[in-house]
Amino acid sequence: MxxxxxxxxxxxxxxxxxxxxxxxxxxAAAAADEEHAGYTLVVISSLKQKADCSGHRVSPPQNRTWVPLSLSHGPCSSSSSAALPGREKKPSLAELLRQDQLRVDSILMALSGSDDYADEKAKKHAAKSTTTLMQHGPVVDVNVGSASSISSSVQSIDPMASGGGSSSRRRRSMPGVTQTMMVDTASDVPWVQCHPKATAAGSGSFFDPTRSRTYAAIPCGSPACARLGPYANGCVNGRCQYRVAYPDGSSTLGTYSSDLLTITPSDAVSGFQFGCSQAETGSFDARSSGIVALGGGAESLLSQTAASHGNAFSYCVPPTPSDAGFFVLGAPTTAAATSGFVATPMTRFPRSSTFYRVVLRDITVAGRRLNVPAAALAAGAVMDSRTAITRLPPTAYGALRAAFRRRMAAYRLAPPRGALDTCYDFTGVAVVRVPRVALVFDRSAAAVELDPSGILFNDCLAFASNGADSAPGIIGNVQQQTMEVLYNVGGGAVGFRRGAC
Structure with a gap:
């Protein structure tokens, strides 16, 4: 018509x-082609998790040191494969969205400069929190310690596997104990669980410092202990203590320590400083052992390895939990490896050195810019690997939602699901004509077009409002799916390479 x-x-x-x-x-034909180019046909089943791990859809970067990355609670995660069926359940959508909102609130409170732990909103979160920190997000397997007597087995996914590939477990010549760690770009202190934890299968894997010949507790009065700043928690028997508390009521505390961190058989970090956690509050997911903190603070893994790995890292979050992605510590070193990236400046927020800030200038839907007022995007946005759903200022989100709904008028609307207020009933629909959505960043050579998995999440538009135009937005991992996101902290830029995993 x-x-x-x-x-x-x-x-x-x-x-x-x-x-x-x-x-x-x-x-007329040219105009029709232009209109058609603004959409993509999406097979709905392609956005859903499969029972088995399909491996990598695209070969990971060549000539770079990388480790497989997966989404927790999916078949590609080694911690998920170790759990007993039916005992370690994936959180419901409602629970995932609740946890996601708590994380968003904690980031926004940290950037507001308020006293997070005395704030009434934080107290309310603490009262109702059951588990928030470890339930979803990208995870990697690394090894901690150097005791050669400890046998290590990690999930290894064939880097050449594409659709139809499978995961396999094989022995690797890596010292220490394998730990499944959350990749977190919005925290500073790496930590590992150093006490037995109960799982559906019994006592789960943990790091026992007494079994590592290279382990050392960091002494009080040392420069490393002094660098903890707000994360310092006094001394016990001359050993530096740390505590990381989250506004949702979760926390970890123990001895600040150092040991060998082995990322791959050829890439290890000696003297890696981390929290050896002896106690956690909140119900942490038994599948994960701790956090690989990659924030901008002095304690993070990135800061500790800046001299040896170029003050940069990248990752690619897969489109579903049954696909595999990758994590790279370090920057691309060849011109070929840097090609294909769309770059935008990275800055910091005045109140925090932890978070990485980028600036959105606009959004396109079906190839047309929304022309969001600059004032509504002036606060910038946090790049976060752990927040799932991207939060936009209300003015920007309202424009995106209106344009998306117009373009999706052929499909039945469904009731909202938590913060997701633009949902659809695709019952009986196998293929959906979805308008293309792209994020236009400050000084980018081109807009960054999202993968369909970054547009629809559980049959809903995968964006939400952050509550105020004056508050920063947050770019979540759903929108980052299938892209290699390069944090070139030393160069002051974030890069996006589409179709990387």
Whole structure:
């Protein structure tokens, strides 16, 4: 119908101006092609988790040291495969969204400069929190310690596997104990669980410092202990203590320590400083052993390895939990490896050195810019590997939602699901015509187009409002899916390479 209407309008214009009939047809066809280019056909089943791990859809970067990355609670996660069926359940969508909102609130409170732990909102979160920190997000397997007597087995996914590949477990010549760690770009202190934890299968894997010949507790009065700053928690028997408390009521505390961190058989970090956690509050997910903190603070893994790995890292979050991604500590070193990235400046927020800030200038839907007022995006946005759903200022989100709903008018709306207020009933629909969505960053050479998995999440538009135009937005991991996101902290830029995993 739209094509016929366009052709009719072109015919009238032709009669008025004397254009030829061939020009009419050409103009109409070109306009129809342009309209079609603003959409992509998405097989709904392709956005859903499968029972088995399919491996990597795209070969990971060549000539770079990388480790497989997966989404927790999925078949590609080694911690998920170790759990007993039916005992370690994936959180419901409602629980995932609740946890996600708590994380968003904690980031926004930290950036507001308020006293997070005395704040009434934080107290309310602490009262109702059951588990928030470790339930979803990208995870990697690394080894901690150097006791050669400890046998280590980690999940290894064939880097050449594409669709139809499978995961396998094999022995690797890596010292220490394998730990499944959350990749967190919005925290500073790496930590590992150093006491037995109960799982559905019994006592889960943990790091026992007494079994590592290279382990050392960091002494009080040392420069490393002094660098803890707000995370310092006094001394016990001359050993530096740490505590990381989260506004949702969760926390970890123990001895600040150092040991060997082995990322791959050829890439190890000696003297890696981390929290050896002896106690956690809140119900942490038994599948994960701790956090690989990659924030901008002095304690983070990134800061500790800046001299040896170029003050940079990247990762690719897969489109579903049944696909595999990757994590790289370090920056691309060749021109070929850096090609394909769209870069935007990275800055810091005045109140915190932890978070990485980028600036959105606009959003496109079906190839058309929304022309969001600059004032509504002036606060910038946090790049976060752990927040799932991207939060936008209300003005920007309202424009995106209106444009998306117009373009999706052919499909039945469904009731909202938590913070997701633009949901659809795709019952009986196998293929959906989805408008393309792209984020336009400050000084980018081009807009960063999202993968369909970054547009639809559980049949809903995968964005939400952050509550105020004056508050920063947050770019979540759902929107980052299938892209290699390069944090070139030393160079002051964030890069995006589409179709990387």
């Amino acid at each position: 739209a094509y016929v209407l366009l052709l009719s309008v072109s015919l009238v214009l032709c009669l008025l101006s004397g254009f030829s009939s061939s020009s009419i047809v050409h103009a």
